Each structure stands twice: as C-alpha cells, then as structure tokens.
Amino acid sequence: MENYSFFDNVNKFVGQAAGYLELPQGLLDQIKQCNSVYQMNFPVKLDNGNYEVIEAYRVQHSHHRLPVKGGIRYSMAVNEDEVKALAALMSYKCALVDVPFGGAKGGVRIDTRKYSESELEKITRRYTTELIRKNFISPAQDVPAPDYGTGAREMAWIADTYSSMNTGELNALACVTGKPISLHGIRGRTEATGRGVFYGIRTAVDVTEDMESLGLTPGLEGKRIIIQGLGNVGYYSAKYLQEGGAIITGIAEYNGGIYDPNGLDVEEVYQLKQEKGSILDYKNAKNIQNSIELLEYDCDILVPAALENQITAENAPGVKAKIIGEAANGPVTTEAANILQEKGLRILPDFYLNAGGVTVSYFEWLKNLSHVAFGRMDKRYEELTNRSMVAAMEEITGHQLSDTQRSSLVRGAGEIDIVNSGLEETMMNAYYTIWEIMKTKETGSLRIASFISAMEKIATAYVARGIFP
Template sequence: MVNDPEYSLFEDVCSFVDDAAKHMELHPGLLEQIKQCNSIYKFHFPIRKDDGSYEVVKGYRVQHSHHKLPVKGGIRFSSFVNEQEVMGLAALMTYKCAMVNIPFGGAKGGVNIDPLKYSVGQLEKITRRYTSELIKKKFIGPAIDVPAPDYGTGAREMAWIVDTYEAFNPDAINAKGCVTGKPVSQHGIDGRTEATGMGVYLGIREAVSVQEDMAELGLTTGLFNKKVIIQGLGNVGFYSALFLKEAGAKIIGIAEWNGGIWDEEGIDIEEIKKYQTVNKGFKGYPKGQFIENSIELLERPCDILVPAALENQITKENADRIQAKIIGEAANGPVTKEAEKILLEKNMMIIPDMYLNAGGVTVSYFEWLKNLSRVSFGKLEKRYDMQKYKLLLESIEHATGDKFSNEQVDLIVKGASERDLVNSGLEETMVTAYHELNAKRKEKNIKSLRTAGFILALDRIAVSYTDMGIFP
C-alpha cells in the first residue's frame, strides 16, 4: 500500500472544495466556515494487554460540520490513523451526505492500532474504552454524533459501542440510534452489511449506462464483459466485485495488501473469498497468477478499476501508468488531486468516492430512522399489501376467466420486506444522485465528476447556513 507521511487528505479535500467554489458565487466567510472542522477531539487511554503489560492507545473523533445534526461517520482501526487523515475523512463525509441529500453533518473517528495484532478480548476493551471517552465529551449520541463501521471495524464493534452507550445512558429511549452498522439482532437493519458495495455497483452501473459518456471513452454501454480490477477484498471490495460479476462484468484482478491474483479468464469472487479467509491471503490459490507486489495490478489494462482499500493509492508517481478507462473510487480518497489531473488529461472517467461509496451512509440513515421509530421497515404494511395484491389478482381472474399459476401468484402477492425496502431506497438514492452529478458536470462544462459533486454539495450546505440566517 502507498503511504506518504507528507500527504494530507484534509488539505486535498479543501483544495477540491476550492476548485468547486471557482464555479460558484459563495460568500468567502461561508466558504471558510464550510471547509473547517468544527470540533477535533484527540485523546489517549491505557489498556492492559493479555500478557500483563500496558499500552497507551491514541484515539480521535472529528466533527467536521454542524450545519445538520447529528453528524455521521465511521470509526476505523488502523496503524495509519492520524489527525490529518481523520479530518480529511470527516470532511468527505460532510460533502458525501450533502451530495446524495442525506440530512447529516460529517464526522469520522479512528484508533491508531493494527487490529490484527490484538485478541478479540483486547479489541473489545479498546472499543468500549474509546466509546466511554466519546461519551464523556458528548461526542456520541443519536441526536449528536452517530458512528458506523469503517476500515478495521464491523458489526461486532458497533454492538460493543451501543452496549457501552446504553450502560452509560439507561434512560435514553433512542439509545440504539447512537451508532449504525449494528448486527440485525441488535436493532441493525437488513441489508447494511452489503450496502456500500451495492452502492458502488449501482453507481458504476449508472455511469456505464450513459451512451454519450461511454462513446467518449471508447466503451459500449452496460456492464456485460467489462474487465474489472478490484483493490481490496474486504467488505466493500467483496460486495462490489460480487454485484459487478453478477451483472455480467469479468473480474480479472484483485489486489490485497499481502499479494494479488490475476486471471484474464475471470475470478470466482465467492470462491477466492473463502480461500482468503482460510489462508489469510491469495498465495497458493490454484487458479490464476499470484502477484507478490499487488500495487502493480492497478497499472494493468482493464475497463474499470475499483480501488476499495485505503486512501492515497493512485498518486502522481503511478498515475501515468494507470490503464483503466473508468476508476470507481470505492475507498475514501484513493486518488490524490495531482493524480486526478493526470488521469483526466488521459481522458479517463473518475467516479468520485463522495458519491460512489455513499451506499453505506445511505443505509445507515435508514437504520437510524428505524432506531428512532423503533419499528422495522415493512412490518406495518406488508400483510396489508399482500392482501391488496391478492384481491387484485382475484378481480383480474374473475374478469378474464383465466387463472394465474401458483408461481405467478407467489411472485406478485408479496409484501415488501425490510431488505426489499432498503435496497429500493438505496437504488433510488444512487440513481438520482448520479444523474444530478453528471448533469451538473455538463452544465458547468467541466471534466471532473468530483468537482461537479462538490458543487452540488456546497450548494446544499450553503442553503442550510443561509436558512439559519448565519450568512447572506
């Protein structure tokens, strides 16, 4: 993985905002307020390790924008976590939520550890202590700040967080809404696990559906037979690859931190994921070619490259060697600003992270709403809808004299489940947002979808501040 200690994701994000502002008429004071982080909390706490020794752990929570509350953003466990990274990721969350019209401000959190080096018991201690530090400073709560999973964390950690929060707030009726990405058994939502990956698939699907744009890239419309390289086979990378493959694309390369796999005949995503889980990597996989230095896979020819790992993966050093025609940023900030200029000059399409990985926060929003209402989606109306459709079919049968088959009845007489409604809401969000984004790009006559996304986001954030009467 590329990791430049001099690189600042936050400064990169601010420069993207400045680029977008050139196409707008924003009050200078408003622009400066939008760019800055409202609150930065950096703290240290000790943990006792299994061998009896002690370690001091560094944690962060950054609330970038309070133009809407609560603020929203994941918590990552990584040895690369630092203040500038968390600030940059928090800022991206602000613009991401605004771009896809989700009513949250942006935030992000992180703990500077390598989770692979700790036992489950140690990780639980770290997570619960991190949560208690947030509670002490009121940096968590369903109306204040709602974390979620990110790199190095998942549903298990979110369950520990909500349990800790409830222990500190036993009378808070909406306590379950203090965090999203929880297990379904702990009032999570059906469909959240694969939400970000499904959002990536839906975003790429919409991008390749526009004939005019694909003609400029020398591609046909649709995903069928498109050659795809994925970087990172964690949750986001796996589901992105799985849904793209199911839609007809061919996954020819997968890059991971400890080696990659290359197979122009196509890779079975579910099979290689099982192998990776058992063997902790791709080495020894009987199909395809193992690539020791996996970063090289990003430079191989393909139609679509999907970086789904960490930020700062495509830089000015390797941008000239990238051969993909479309780059779908499933990770946060995988393409630096300098690299983006090079890629756009090469006539590549970059589908920006602030749009493409918004599936996670979209479904997190649905989970938060579910927690506040304390009722599952579809529970009230499912049986009513089934009865209504049944009566409709019976009316058609009576009018025509024909009978529907049992298979047809089962297909039509079906009330929407929670997963059905979640997927429907996610698809509506991703489809609407992409075409708004692309229309803004063409309206402003600019190459960059990212700049168009920031323009859309800034428009919406500016309206919030203006309506509050803070800026003219």
C-alpha cells in the same frame, strides 16, 4: 509523498469547486475547516496484566446539520490528518446524497490482529466512554458507524456502553449504526457500501453518450473490472458487479494479487482468502506479488476499494482503465486525478460512489427513532392486496399463473427490499444530479460537480440557520 496531506488534498478539490460558486470567503472557510478535533490517549489493561496507552480521535467536520455522522476505523495508519480528511468527505457525501447529517469520523490507532477479543472490547468501551464524556456521541449530536477494522460487534459494544451510561434515554440505540440485527440494526447494512458501488457504476455505464466517448458500449454486461481490496466493500462490490454481468479479471490484496483475463469467480476467491488468508494460487490465475501493479493492467473499469493514496502522479500515467470507481476513500490524489482526466478517463468520485454505507445507516437511524422495522406494518396488507389483484387477473384472462410467478407478484416488501430500493433510488438520483452539473457548468469532472452539489447544499443550510447572511 512525505509531505502529502489527505486533508489538504480534499480541500484542493473544494477550492477547485469553489471557482464555480459565488460564496463569501468566510462561508467557504467555514465549509472547509473542521468544527471540532478531539484527540485522546487512554490506558487499557491487557490480558497479560500490562497496561497500554491507546491513541484515538473523533473529528466533527461540519455542524451545518446535526447529528454529525461518520465511521470509526481501527488501523495503525490512523492520524489526525487522515481522520480530518475522512470527516470532511463525510460532510460532502451526506450533502451530496441528501442524507441530513453533518460529517464526522473516528479512529483508534491499533493493529486489531495484535489484540484478543476481550482486549478489543475493553478498547472499544473505553473509547466510547471518552466520547460520552465530551458529548461526542448521541442520537442527536454524533452518530458513529463501522469503518475499516470495525464491524457490527464493535458497534454493539458502543451501543451497550452508551445505553448503560444513559439509562432511561428512549432513543439510546440510535447513538450508533451498523449494529447487529438482534440489537435493532438494519438488514442490508453489511453489504450497503458495496451494493451502492454497484448501483453507482451501473448507472454511470448506462449513459450512452458517456460510454461512446470512452469507446465502450452502454451497460455493465461484459465490462472487464479489476478490484483492489477484498474486504467488506471490495467483496460486495465485486460480487454484485459480477452478478450484474461484469467480468472480474483481477483482484489485488495487500499481500498479493491475482489476474485472469477470462474472469475470476469472486465467491471462490473470497472463500480462498477466508481459508488461507491469501488469494494467491487461485486456479489458473496469474499471481501478482506486488499487487499495486494490477492498477496498471488493462481493463475497462478499475475499482480501488482499499485505502487512500493508491493512484498517484507516479503510477497514474500507466493506468489503462477507461473508468475508475473510487470505492475507497481518497484512492486518487489531486495530481493523479488531473493526469487521468487529461487522458480522458472518467472518475466516479469516492464520496459519491461509497455513499451506500451512510445512506443505509441513515435508514437504520430512522428505524431506531421510530422503533419499528421497515415493512412490518404493511407487508402483509400489500401481499393480501396483490393476491386479490392476481386472482382477479386470472379470472378475467382465464389463465392460471405458476406458483413461482404468483409468489413473485403477490410478495409484499420486507425491510431488505425497502432498504435496497431506497439505496438504489439515492444512488441513481445523486448520479444524474452531478452528471447534469458537470454538463451545464462544463466542469469536465464528476468529482468537481459532486463537490459543487454538496457545497451548495451545505452553504444553503448555513445561511438558513442565520450563521451567514
């Protein structure tokens, strides 16, 4: 895999989807390529007084809509090819789920475990300063978010740095999403990607026609699932899938995995990881030292929620799952996808399945621009109206509801309720759209259908702007 290019791999899928569309070659070339690639190297003074030069990137893939949107990851695996590919996937992801952003991505090549909190703050603030200097961050141009190795803390540093350098800008806090609630973040953002994975898989397994063709019964209940990765996305995906009735039989981490055909308690495994830094030696589970082997264990659904390039032409023939839910970005290579498709597997593509994060980030951006939390204006009015209706029903029927029943019926929708409702609606609508394209165009692949849907929307936006006739 020495010559493997993540960005080229994404464009291979784009090329396959282009065969189902009648797009001018120039427009297709524009859709494929990154609009701007910014590599930077900047010095940071460490706690010991030494200086270190940090390598970092920000890539804006598509300007068909502005602002562009995409996370910032901190990882030693960061390079130009990876960031370009992730930025491209963001363009297609946003278009697919009708979030009005172009695609972007950022990366800082560091191992976060080797730096103190103060050093990470210096790196983050200096990175933000470099982005500001080149106009690669603003509420109207480029809005970053968390990704692998970053979280609400880093987004708070970014927002503060931007605000301090743009005094008087009314919408300054909308320059980045994934912020803490105390800094006008949004409830539900932390678990958004994992919850979106749950909604996507649940929607897919509810299609009776598809489940029968895979030899499975409709519904999530009793489905055996193996999760690769127990970070933010993997943990919340596993948590909600288990709560939805699925059985989590295996969990793979970079330093080992565990397997129990009778099922694992996701919360207990996660707490074990937090306490000991490893999920090994969990109760009656079998330890898997080489956790990549778990990808070939028997299960109904396999959810790679770690990094890209995990299922390749080498291990794809051994995959026994009926459905693969790509919670991570690019976990299945083009060659592996072709092998799995020939085997009759159903792949839920990454830029659909993990779109929950950018969807809720969009909600946060809207919240910051409107300067009011969702539900604040009408929650109490809804409760008053519902309480009046319940009272009228009780009077008409002569039946008194219990306190629990009454509380459930009269409750008005708060921010988290509205966010989750919007996310569920987005994931369900997007799935049925790509499923219909897959059937009508006979692509045989949800991934190609997803690219078709996204590319049509991007092309339409470019044409509407007069860039292409």
